[in-house]
Amino acid sequence: MPDFPATTALIVTDVQNDFCPGGALAVPDGDAIVPVVNALARRFATVVLIQDWHPADHLSFASQHPGRAPLETVEMPYGPQILWPDHCVMGTPGAALHPGLDIPHAALIQRKGMHREVDSYSALLEADRKTRTGLDGWLAARGIRSVVICGLATDFCVAWTALDARRFGLEVTVVEEASRAIDTGGSLARAWADMEAAGVRRVLRAEEL
Ligand SMILES: [Zn+2]
Numbered sequence: 354m355p356d357f358p359a360t361t362a363l364i365v366t367d368v369q370n371d372f373c374p375g376g377a378l379a380v381p382d383g384d385a386i387v388p389v390v391n392a393l394a395r396r397f398a399t400v401v402l403i404q405d406w407h408p409a410d411h412l413s414f415a416s417q418h419p420g421r422a423p424l425e426t427v428e429m430p431y432g433p434q435i436l437w438p439d440h441c442v443m444g445t446p447g448a449a450l451h452p453g454l455d456i457p458h459a460a461l462i463q464r465k466g467m468h469r470e471v472d473s474y475s476a477l478l479e480a481d482r483k484t485r486t487g488l489d490g491w492l493a494a495r496g497i498r499s500v501v502i503c504g505l506a507t508d509f510c511v512a513w514t515a516l517d518a519r520r521f522g523l524e525v526t527v528v529e530e531a532s533r534a535i536d537t538g539g540s541l542a543r544a545w546a547d548m549e550a551a552g553v554r555r556v557l558r559a560e561e562l
Contacts, residue, residue: 355398357562362497363397364476364518365390366504366511366532367405368454371440371447373505378440380506380533387453389531390503393559394456399497401488402456403476403504403514405441406448406464413472414439424537431481434472435537443467463488474513477521489521499524501562503531512544519551526554526562 357363371377373384394400407413415423415436423438441448443464450462465473465486473479477488492500500523502515511532518525527548534541549555556562 356396357398357501359398360496361397361499361501362399362401362492362495363394364401364403364500364502364504364514365394365454365456365459366403366476366502366514367441367506368402368451368504369405369441369447370449370451372405373451376440377438377447380535383505383533384451384453386503386505386531386533387451389559391453391455393501393503393528393531394459396559396562397501398458399495400456400459401476401491402450402454402459402462403510404448404450404462404464405466405473405510406443407441407466408469409439409442410469411439411442411466411472412470413437413466429470429472429480431471434480441466461488461491463491474510475517476510476514477517492521492523497523499526501526501528503528505533507532507534508536508540508544512548515548515553516551519553524554525552526556528559528562529555529557531559
């Protein structure tokens, strides 16, 4: 039986093959969270799965910028963009949810990053900071006021989703043991500083929820 009310949702971010060891943009130890996330999800009546989902020529891919390499930064109309290896190309095995994920009661799979010109770390607002995925409306329609967020990677898609959830007025908690980071150029420390400044609650273990 869930021990959270239906008005608290769990958001499981980007637990996909390409973000796990052996994938195109592997987060160190990324697959280690799968059993933790499965156990956590059983405590929630409302679960949303997030799926990074790009066209093959997405402009966050270094391959679309001749002479540029992954982890370099380019200037896009909406600001700086880190370039990544090609990853989570829609319909490919790398974009699939990790096969160990066992959350049959998930109510929604929210895809993001489908517009070629704009990246979307956040599950709520694309990187132009204007285009909404629609998830905010879905959560509001269900009367959800509080979200618990976990997944990959802590310093990018988890953090951006957490910060945007605060912008939309939600209570937000991030569970560290159910998340893993990329941590490039100080990104993890910066992400936690930003989240704590925005009022995101940080818990190490799921038992602390
Ligand atoms: Zn992506």
